[in-house]
Amino acid sequence: MEPVKVLVVDDSALMRRIVKDIFNADPRFKVVAIARDGVDALEKIIKFQPGLVTLDVEMPRLNGLATLKEIVRRFDVPVIMLSSLTQQGSQVTVEALSIGAVDFITKPELHHGNVKETLKEQLLTKAAVAAQVKVQSGPVPVLPPKLVPQKPAVRSAAKVVAIGASTGGPRALEAVLLSLPQNLPAAVLVTQHMPPKFTKALADRLNKAAAIRIKEAEEGEPILAGVAYIAPGNFHLEVASDHTVRLTQDPPVQHVRPSATVMMLSAASVYGKQMVGVILTGMGKDGADGMVEIKRQGGSVLAQDEATSAIFSMPRAAIQAGAADQVLPLEKIAAAITSLCGR
Template identity: 45%
Template sequence: MSTNPARVLIVDDSALIRQMLTELLSADPGIEVIGTAQDPYVAREKIKQLNPDVITLDIEMPRMDGLEFLRRLMALRPMPVVMVSSLTQQGADATLQALEMGAVDYVAKPTQDLQHGLAEKGRELAEKVKAAAAARVRVKQAPKVRPSSTLTPAAGFSSTEMIVAIGASTGGVEALTEVLAALPAASPAVVVTQHMPASFTSTFARRLNGICAVNVVEATNKARILPGHVYLAPGDQHLRISRSGANYVCSVGGQDRVTGHCPSVDVLLHSVANAAGKNAIGIILTGMGKDGAQGLLQMRTAGAKTLGQDEATSVVYGMPKVAFEAGGVETQLPLGKIAGRILDICVKEKGGAVRV
């Protein structure tokens, strides 16, 4: 990895925000702010002149909005982009669109007391910018309508009682979309923790539900976990699973930070290890940090099958790497093969023939 500072271009129509972001990022020795731009047209010229490693991009700007600029940028000159967007419902939807188009990450812009709120996010912003500088930009348009799954269960397939638990962070919006959209309607039940603010997860669940054959919902407390359904942890609460008689149910609650996050992947995976044991599959996808490593190790120790996204297809090979090095990952796979492996494991565990 390069030891040179990440060279950043800040794109925002507000002079105050450009100044604040410049000061916040410049305080980190691992970052050099090489320029600012008040709109995408100025940004386009500065990208040509300065060749930045990373762009921070506002969504609402004059002359051309951030989404349209991002779409053109990813088509002509793909590069790491960190979105800076509001926590409003409209902001959440636009940010998810940006992540689906290839933006690496985002920082939520506070809606009140902007100066103090942004200052509090200085460390988060700097860490995300540095991670973006080292990220692999994968440009992919998400499906626009609910498709037929790209996979068909093999003979002998059964999803009964199997639980699939997935954790993701940076790059996870695109990665989860690819994995879940490839699953057939008859898939095993899936529980997911994706690092995301509270105002984003309900929007993300709705967007996934519109493009997947499985039913995707934001998890609610005591909801029964059913095959063919995906349950996404709310952005400000932990998701656990527990047994209720013969059924698995969602347990949603608690706002303490575990491994630095709420919701936490570790919290989810520990609960799956305890409740489902060997009748589960644990998966760590792209992400920054170490959340999920210990939970996945506990799942593997309990007899579950465990998978990790490989380095080549991870936007940020942080969480999968730590989980692999800790011994929690049994098999590393490219992102495009994970959905198929889920179905193969279900076949094998039920005594059927594994698909080739």
């Protein structure tokens, strides 16, 4: 099998060398070119036709976001962003995922310890997944303006929608959450595999355009209809018996924390048949066991179809477990949720 051709784009010569060495030490990859800024990168995509691009956020001449927009518009190549662990870095990264980046990697500080070893595992793991994603060039998506002002949520939720997502999830969540109506008679619980800071940036960005309120979940807050609660990075989101949020740092489940399965099992134990479970695009099997339990309790379960999933692994696992009443294209999931919650 031919190795995946990689273009490494970064304005730091040291970081270019580190990333190049990591890839070239793995037989699955071959760095065919490096670029020091966006202008250079666009020229080298044409020349070398890579199967994967790693893209720094902060660069001269043409920064990461501007470069990404051109790549999405012109080329069928998956992109992984390299982001700093700052608040600004998290906001830019979430915007990049909305534009069309497949995934992101948090860059370690160059003066902290062994940068190469710190970067190696997440880079190779995420690159192997990203290289499988089939992307199509096209218009750059734009976050729509909020059409109606949000109303304060005051009513305790009698129904709950639990959504799990991973790779490709931010764009899928944007499509679903921004299509839910303001008067949705249910709360929405979301587990998106992301590190701390990035989940809050995701919630804040989506909240700017949604009819429902979207926020990062906080310990002890009531679960209210018309509000979506996103699990904070590195915390499982659970539901307490008094219908409030419980955040825990119990061990990862299937190597992830937050875990969609943990969230769904907990919610199903409280809401029973008043549940809708949804599995969106993502790598791995997280959420499948939770979806099985929701269905066992009499709730409804939806899975995103393969054609619209960036990575079909999570939906496939739920479907193979018999935990999908409907397998739907992404654009039909919000309407299905709304219909089920209105029953």
